[in-house]
Amino acid sequence: MAGDWSRRGGRRRQVSRRRAFIGCAEVGKKEAVAKSFAMAYGDDGHNLREVLATFKSCLDEKSEILMDPYLAGWKGLVRFLNTMGTIFTFVSKDAVAKIQIMEEFRSGPHKESYRTLQSMVSYEMANNLVDMKKNTERPVSGCRTILRLHRALLWLQLFLEGLRTGGTDCRTSVVCTDSYNASLANYHPWIIRKATTIAFCTLPNREAFFENMKVGSNEEAVEMLGEALPHIKKLYDITQELYSRHKLLDLP
């Protein structure tokens, strides 16, 4: 009996060790995933100056938009967003999901076709990979994924311009809401618009927002925005023209 017990005990210990091992493995995997997420999107003392400069490096000699720095710019913006409070988690999660879709294309069997936004459009159009009407069976295309980030780039441009030109008494939440209503809001259902505008109310005043940007004084922040904005605008305009030419601006 005792033998059984110890055997049973041993087996139980074995099972619990195995469970524990699987548990640890699961925990380990979860921790590894969380760690890699934190490394990619955590607040590693984001440097917004570098992030916005990344967008400047997107254009190649043919004025095509390089995918890698474009995605790197968005990853940097998400890192910054993650310092604005958990209320924006639903936003950063959506952005991360879209960035990861594009990173998969960029590391997949046709990665060269995704080197630039222009090559992506040509490849996906030529191979009939773009869903022109809502057909959930088909895999999500790069064109529709980038279109969502492209629309957000207009919001970013309007928001940064509003911050740059607003006076010291301008309210970040108002600038953010106005920029959102003039851009992304047109593509979001009521519930998303509601959640987003509520989240905007938690934004600090302009002074505190600039401080969180960690780019020096207010004057230095305004100067940095003035340097970055023309490049962001150029990216937006080139993408808008590309999508308009291929009638892709309304992809579902």
Ligand SMILES: CCCCCCCCCCCCC/C=C/[C@@H](O)[C@H](COP(=O)(O)O)NC(=O)CCCCCCCCCCCCCCC
């Ligand atoms: C500083 C605070 C910034 C707040 C962010 C403002 C943008 C608000 C976007 C609201 C998105 C809501 C959640 C997603 C909704 C999606 O349904 C919707 C449609 O996608 P689907 O067709 O696949 O469903 N997704 C989208 O429209 C894409 C949203 C991507 C948002 C990226 C936002 C990154 C923001 C980075 C802020 C950086 C500020 C820098 C300041 C110096």
